[in-house]
Amino acid sequence: MKARVHVSYKTGVLDPQGKAIGLTLKNLGFAGIGEVRQGKLIELELAESDANKARKAVEAMCEKLLANTVIENYAIELDNE
Amino acid sequence: MKARVHVSYKTGVLDPQGKAIGLTLKNLGFAGIGEVRQGKLIELELAESDANKARKAVEAMCEKLLANTVIENYAIELDNE
C-alpha cells in the first residue's frame, strides 16, 4: 500500500520559501496570486495491506519523525482507502 | 480558487532525503517500509475562478519556476474542479 503524508506549516509560522515563490511569480508577471505556502509531500511504500493498521503506523511515523508538531500539521492519504 | 502543485523527483533520480528518511524510520523500528520519496507541495491562492484558465496559468508557473523539469515532475490539483 502507498501512503502520502502532506506536511505543512501551521498558520502563524513564517514560510520564507512560500513568500519568495509568491514574489517571484509576481515578478515573472503572473497576476492574481494570493498566499503561497510550501510544504512537503512524503510518499511511502508500505508492506501493510490493512488500511486501518497502515494509517495507525503512518500516524506514529508522523508523530515520531515526519512532522514537527510545534510548527507543522500533517495529513495522511492512503491508496486504496 | 486554490491550487496544489506536487513536485517530485522523476523516477530514476536519486532522492537523498527520501533515502535518509527511510533509513531513520527503519532505525526507529518501523518495519515493512519500502521506498520513501520526498517531494514538495506548493499551495497557491489564485484570483482566477475559471478552472481551465487557472490550470493553464499554474502549468506555466510550474514550467517557469515551481518545478525544475530537468529532474522533477509536477502534478496540479485544483480546488472545485
Place this chain on the structure above:
Amino acid sequence: MKASVIVFPGSNCDRDIQVALANSMGGPVEMVWHGQTEMAQTDLIVLPGGFSYGDYLRCGAMSARSPIMREVVARAQQGVAVLGICNGFQILLEAGLLPGALLLNAGRNFVCRDINIRVENSQTQFTSRYEQGQILRIPVAHHDGQYFADPDTLAELQAGDRIAFRYCGSAGDESANPNGSIDDIAGIFNDRRTVLGLMPHPERAADPLHGGTDGRGLLDSLVSALS
C-alpha cells in the same frame, strides 16, 4: 570535570568543539557515538554543529531520535549541563529539551559571517565569565537559524530571563539579525538554565588564530562551574 561530545552521522563540528573544550579544560573530551545507548558519567554533554543526517527532512529531526538521545534527555532531566551549538541547538529543539523551532533563514541563503551577540544573562554556568550586556563577536554559519516560538513561549522565555544571547549591532543597540530570528534571539536556556542552545559557534572564536577569542568565555564559564 568530564565532558562528552555526541557524534551524529553528519556532525562536522564535533572535532572543533572537542579541541576548543580540551584547551579550556586542559584535559581530554569524550566522544560518544550516537548509536550508543549508554554514556559514562559526565558533567557536560555537547551536541555539536554540522549537518546531521544531511539536514534532510528537518534540521536535527533524525538525530533527535538517535538511540543516545534517550540518555541525553535523562541526564538533562537530572540537571547535567547540555550545550547545543548550531545543529546541536536544532537537535535540542527537536528533542523537546528547549522550546520553539528553527526555520529557514529569512534571507533563504546559507549565511556564514562574523556577527555580534549581546550577553543577556550572565548569571548562568554558561555565561558567568561574561559581563551582563557584553558584546561578543562570533561567527554564525547556518541555513536554518531563524528562531521561532509562539507568543506564549516567547513571553515565557522573556519573563524567565531565558534568552541567553541576542543578535545586535557593533554598538550593541541596533539590530543586525542575520536570519530573521524572532526578538533577535541567538540562544536560549531551559527553565533551570542547565541546557543552552545557540546558533553562533563559540568554538570558532576560541583561538587567536581564529581572529578572535570571544567564544572562549562560554567554554571557560562551563569549566569553572563544573570543575
Place this chain on the structure above:
Amino acid sequence: MRNEPNITPAQVAEHGLSEAEYQTILNVLGREPNLTELGIFSVMWSEHCSYKSSKFWLKTLPTEAPWVICGPGENAGVVDIGDGKAAIFKMESHNHPSFIEPYQGAATGVGGILRDVFTMGARPIANMNALRFGAPEDAKTRHLVAGVVAGVGGYGNCVGVPTVGGEVNFDAAYNGNILVNAMTVGLADADKIFYSAAAGIGNPVVYVGSKTGRDGIHGATMASAEFDDATEEKRPTVQVGDPFTEKLLIEACLELMGTDAIVAIQDMGAAGLTCSSVEMADKGGVGLDLDIDKVPQRETGMTPYEVMLSESQERMLMVLRPGSEDAAKAIFDKWQLDFAVVGRVTDTGRFIGRNNGAVVFDIPVRPLVDESPEYERPWVKTSAPAPLAAVTAPMDHMAALQIMLAGPDLSSRRWVWEQYDNSVMADTVRKPGGDAAIVRIHGSNRGLAITTDCTPRYCLADPHQGGAQAVAEVWRNLTAVGARPLAITDCLNFGNPERPETMGQLVGCIQGMGEACIALDFPVVSGNVSLYNETHGQAILPTPAIGGIGVLDDLEKHADLALRRTDDQIILIGETKGHLGQTIYLRQLLQRQDGPPPPVELAVERHNGDFVRGLIAAGTVDTCHDLSDGGLLVAAAEMAMAGDIGLDLNGPDDPGFWFGEDQGRYLLSVPATLVDAILQQAEKRQVPAQIIGRTGGETLTLNTCEPISLSRLRRSHEAWLPDYMNSN
C-alpha cells in the same frame, strides 16, 4: 558471450566514436564488440577520460620537484609539506552539468573533487571554486549564479569542509557555457598515501558507498560534446548529489584507511565503474573480473550496460587484502553505507564482466588504455595582438576608481562567499577576501595558503602570456600572504579542439604555463581538461584556471591585505611601466579590449616575490597585497576598505601608473620606523621600491582629486553583486 545484434554505424556515432576509432576496437577485440563493450570503449576513449586531444601537450608540463610525492596520473597530486605531512589537491571542471542544472551540477562537481582527494588517504581541509558566468545582462546569468553558488555551498557546507576562496568572472563569451571549476585540498601523513594500482591475484574487489542507479549514463561523453539545441534531450544525465552520504563515505574510508586492509582504492567519477576498474587494473598490470549482479543497485532491471556506465555519485572501488572483508564491512555497516564484494583481481590481463554467471564483456585491459586514440590536432599560433592605441583618461582617477570598484569585474564577492561555510574545522586563519586563503595544518603552528587565479582576457589576446600570467598570479598571491609556493593544479577550459585556432590557444597557454612553472619552481601535480566549451560555435575565452598551494612555516608570520595602522608608509614593490593593454580600466571605462596583455617577466616576478616573502618571513612586513586586476589604485583601495583605514596617495597623473596592470608588483604597508631599512634592502637587491603614500584618516585621497570617504566606497563596492542578484 551473449548473442546480441550487430553494432550499427549509427550506434558507433551515437557513442561519439569515429570510424577509425571503431576500427581500432575491432582490432583490439579481434571481433565485433557487443553494445556493453562499445559503451565501455566509448567512455574510456572519450575526451574526458582519455585526454586524446591534450595528452600530447600536457606531457610538456614540468611535474617534478624534490617536494613532489606524486605528480599527475593519480587521482590527485601529492606534495610533501614538511613535518611528515603531505598536501593532496586537485581542481576539476563540472561545466556542462552546471549549465543544465546549476545547483546539482555544481554540487556534484564539489562532491567529485572531494572524492579524488580523500581516495588518496587525505582528509579534505579546504575547498575552492573558480566560476565564470556570462554577461550580467544575459537573461540566464542571474539564475545560473544563484544555482551554482547555492550548489557549491550546499554540498561543501554539508560535508563540513570549508570553502575558503575562489574567483568569479563575468563575460559574454560564457553566456552559453559557464565554467564551474572546483578544487579540494586535503591533508595526509606523507607515509600513508593510497594509490589506485590493483594488485594481488585473487584479491577481492569491493564496492562501497551509494547504490548504482541510472543516473548520468553518458555523462563523460556529454562533457566532451558541444552544446546544441538538442541539449534539452540530454537532461536526465544530470545527477543529484547526496552530501550526507559523501560525509559518511569520507569518515568510513578514512576509518578503513587507518587499518591495513586497503591494497588500492579509486573513486568512481566520470564513467563510473568502468573507468575506475579499468584504471585500477591497468595501473597494476592485472586483470579484473566483475560480477555485475553483485553491484548494489537502486533500480530494478538495470542492464550491464547501465551498471557499467552509470555515473551515480558517492561510490568507491577498492581492492582489499584477502581476509579483511569482514572488518571492512563492519566499518561500512556502522556508517550505514553499501558494501559488496563485486569481483577479483586476476592474472589474465582482461577486464571481464559477468551477469549471473554469463560473460557480458571481455576486453583486454592494456589496449583499452594504451590503444586509446591520441591526436596531435592541427593548431595555429594565435596572432600577436595589435599594439595598444592611444589612451586618454575619460574622467579623473577617483571617479574611475569608484566605477570600477562598483562594477561586475571588481566588486566584492562577499555575496558569494558568505554562502559558503569558510570556518568549519576551526582551522581557517584567513577567510575569503584576501589574496590567498590560509588554513592551519591541524594541531600545528604551520599553515597552507591556497588560491586560484586566471585572467582569461589576457589568454584570449595572447595565450602564451596569459598562461604564464595565470601561474605567476597564483605564485604572487601565495607570496603576498608570506607562503612559500609549492605546486599547482590546473583546469584547462577551452573550446572545440578540432578547430585549429582553439587548439592554438590550448597549446599557447600550456607553453606559457610550462615556462612559468619552470621559472618559478612551481610544478604541476594534477589537473583536468575540459574541451568543447562552446555553444553554436561561440567558444569561451581560453581559461586555464590554476589552483596553487604554498606553505607557511610559522603562522605568526603571515601577511594580510587589510591596513592595520595609521601613519604607515605605503611602499610599491616592482616596476610600474603603466601597461594599459587588456586592462579592466580599458574594458570597463572605455569598452575597449585592445593591445597586448601585460608581459610577464618571470625572472623579475621571482626576484620581487622572493624579496617580499623574505620581509614577511622575517616578521618585518604584516600587511601586503599583490597588484592584479585594476592595478595599483584598486589594490590600494582594497587595502583601505578591508582595514577601514584611509590612505593618502601621491604619484604621477598618468592613468597607466594608477590603473596599469604591470606584473610582479606588491603594495606593502609598513610603520615609518621600518621604511628606510626596507628601501635599503630593496636597493641592495635591486628590487624597485618606492613610497607612494601613507595611511590614516577616513578617506582615500589621490594627488589633487576630490577625496572619497571609505564608507561610501565600500558601500558601492559591496552593493553591486547583492543588488544584481536581488533585482529581476
